[in-house]
Amino acid sequence: MNEQRLRDLLRETPVPGAEDAERHGRAMLESAFADRQPDRRRPAPRRLALALAGATLLLAVILSPAGAAVRDWIDDALTVGVRDAEPALTEIPGGGRLLVTSPQGAWAVQADGSRRLLGAYEEATWSPRGLFAVAASGRTLSAIEPDGTVRWSISATASVADPRWSPSGFRIAYRAGRTLRVVGGDGSGDRPLARGIAAVAAAWVPGGPHVLAYADADGEVVVRNADTGEILGSTEASAAARAVTWAPDGSSLLVATRDALLVHDVGTSKLVGRLALGAPRRLPLPPASTVAGASFSPGGETIAALLSRPGDGARPARSELVLIDPAGGGTRGLFRAPGPLAGFAWSPNSERLLLPWPAADQWLFIPADGRGRVRAIGGISAEFSPGMEPDMAVFPRLEGWCCP
Amino acid sequence: MVERDRKLVREAQAGSREALTALYDAHWPRAHRAAYLVVHDSAAAEDVAQEAFLAAVDALDRFDRRRPFGPWLHRIVVNRAIDWSRREALRRGAEEPDDVPAPPPDEQIGDEAMSALAQLPAEQRAVVVLRYLLDYTPGEIARMLKVPRGTVNSRLRRALDRLGALLEAEAAR
Numbered sequence: 001m002n003e004q005r006l007r008d009l010l011r012e013t014p015v016p017g018a019e020d021a022e023r024h025g026r027a028m029l030e031s032a033f034a035d036r037q038p039d040r041r042r043p044a045p046r047r048l049a050l051a052l053a054g055a056t057l058l059l060a061v062i063l064s065p066a067g068a069a070v071r072d073w074i075d076d077a078l079t080v081g082v083r084d085a086e087p088a089l090t091e092i093p094g095g096g097r098l099l100v101t102s103p104q105g106a107w108a109v110q111a112d113g114s115r116r117l118l119g120a121y122e123e124a125t126w127s128p129r130g131l132f133a134v135a136a137s138g139r140t141l142s143a144i145e146p147d148g149t150v151r152w153s154i155s156a157t158a159s160v161a162d163p164r165w166s167p168s169g170f171r172i173a174y175r176a177g178r179t180l181r182v183v184g185g186d187g188s189g190d191r192p193l194a195r196g197i198a199a200v201a202a203a204w205v206p207g208g209p210h211v212l213a214y215a216d217a218d219g220e221v222v223v224r225n226a227d228t229g230e231i232l233g234s235t236e237a238s239a240a241a242r243a244v245t246w247a248p249d250g251s252s253l254l255v256a257t258r259d260a261l262l263v264h265d266v267g268t269s270k271l272v273g274r275l276a277l278g279a280p281r282r283l284p285l286p287p288a289s290t291v292a293g294a295s296f297s298p299g300g301e302t303i304a305a306l307l308s309r310p311g312d313g314a315r316p317a318r319s320e321l322v323l324i325d326p327a328g329g330g331t332r333g334l335f336r337a338p339g340p341l342a343g344f345a346w347s348p349n350s351e352r353l354l355l356p357w358p359a360a361d362q363w364l365f366i367p368a369d370g371r372g373r374v375r376a377i378g379g380i381s382a383e384f385s386p387g388m389e390p391d392m393a394v395f396p397r398l399e400g401w402c403c404p
Numbered sequence: 405m406v407e408r409d410r411k412l413v414r415e416a417q418a419g420s421r422e423a424l425t426a427l428y429d430a431h432w433p434r435a436h437r438a439a440y441l442v443v444h445d446s447a448a449a450e451d452v453a454q455e456a457f458l459a460a461v462d463a464l465d466r467f468d469r470r471r472p473f474g475p476w477l478h479r480i481v482v483n484r485a486i487d488w489s490r491r492e493a494l495r496r497g498a499e500e501p502d503d504v505p506a507p508p509p510d511e512q513i514g515d516e517a518m519s520a521l522a523q524l525p526a527e528q529r530a531v532v533v534l535r536y537l538l539d540y541t542p543g544e545i546a547r548m549l550k551v552p553r554g555t556v557n558s559r560l561r562r563a564l565d566r567l568g569a570l571l572e573a574e575a576a577r
Contacts, residue, residue, distance in 0.1 A: 021449070021453070025450070029454075032461045
């Protein structure tokens with residue numbers, strides 16, 4: 001191909017949405033720049049008054065150099081955070097262990113902040129008690145020990161994704177292409193369970209028999225016995241699900257779509273025989289919100305949802321982490337930031353949420369009750385990109401938080 | 405351009421919003437275009453370019469003014485765009501049905517040549533963009549991507565050959 005022709009094409013081809021992108025980027029940049037100005041770091045009178053009034057809510061401002069744009073809490077109730085991000089991960093606030101993936105592979109992070117590279121995997125999740133992890137790489141699914149030793153591996157006919165270990169420990173569900181498959185916890189008995197499913201992780205019903213909920217390509221969510229293949233119930237077709245998750249006691253099923261959070265109450269708590277999924281209850285969301293993800297807290301008291309909201313001429317696009325009463329009682333904002341946030345995870349005891357913020361290169365450990373101090377850990381990319389120059393490091397993906 | 409950028413970075417470090425805006429005006433269009441040509445997804449391109457500029461603001465106080473701003477920014481943009489593309493390829497791979505071929509690439513760009521570009525691996529798209537949009541030499545590209553110079557040359561050669569073949573095939577239809 002003629003090089004000059006290629007140059008011309010690259011320079012002249014229209015870029016879709018370029019004007020909007022330019023405007024959003026400018027608003028975002030100005031917001032971030034304003035936040036780094038020293039005179040903007042002083043608490044506003046209202047904030048100061050609240051602090052002096054002895055408000056029990058968190059008041060320190062998140063304004064470390066790396067996290068300067070973080071200062072906004074939903075409902076404009078307070079502008080709060082921690083003053084300085086900690087420079088390195090020396091412990092996991094609240095304890096437990098994390099699984100993380102970076103371009104180097106999957107990492108296990110211990111409670112003291114120490115890290116171990118488990119191997120070249122693209123995705124991983126803990127077993128119920130954290131004794132193993134199950135990891136995906138290409139068309140291979142592997143069970144690995146916390147030191148990276150491979151217990152077993154199986155190969156699929158399509159790329160493997162979204163492995164999930166059952167609460168009993170005896171089954172693992174995963175997607176191979178558009179097929180939902182189930183394999184024993186020891187790697188035996190690999191078999192297909194359903195075809196034509198959506199690209200969404202299946203969810204095991206907590207505590208009971210081997211029952212899975214999964215979204216199919218038609219927008220239905222199906223509940224199925226993984227051992228017998230029997231379909232136990234299903235929802236009406238709706239918009240494509242982005243996440244499917246059970247309440248910890250199995251009493252309700254949460255389906256997140258792009259624009260809604262839908263709760264289906266489950267007709268029988270025993271999950272024996274067919275079960276009745278109630279009509280969806282739509283949980284309240286802030287206007288113009290898009291749902292990026294949602295899950296029940298491990299205790300089941302609340303639902304955390306990561307939302308994104310579009311920018312306009314005055315404000316940049318932003319992401320928000322909110323807590324929602326599953327009974328429909330209300331929504332409480334926990335954190336807001338410009339730009340994308342990369343998922344979240346509940347601590348095993350429901351007390352904190354870990355919110356990765358790629359643009360700030362930080363992990364934020366946020367108390368779920370809003371009363372404690374937010375701990376921000378900076379330099380996360382470098383922690384999981386050993387040997388790379390800082391500006392070449394890639395922000396890792398949080399896979400899970402498990403097991404004190 | 406380089407001297408002007410140095411002056412603007414210095415002024416932005418001192419707190420000048422106007423200087424930062426001038427840097428943005430000078431570099432956003434090419435950074436955003438470069439991101440788009442690597443990821444071929446308008447929303448992702450916006451995210452990648454925004455993240456690069458936010459990283460620039462974040463690093464402003466410790467930015468070494470002897471370094472040229474443009475290459476530093478482009479390096480972040482292209483590497484993040486490659487990373488996004490790799491993840492997207494994995495995601496798409498995981499969504500493929502068991503027994504049918506992969507879906508055709510996104511043809512949002514429309515033009516045959518751009519459609520052909522979209523069919524190249526992300527690493528080849530990145531070197532094409534760095535070479536023919538941003539005008540870096542193979543040596544500079546090698547340093548930006550941390551790969552040997554020979555790898556850059558071979559990726560460029562393969563990309564150009566592939567683009568030529570794809571365009572020929574299009575023309576023959």
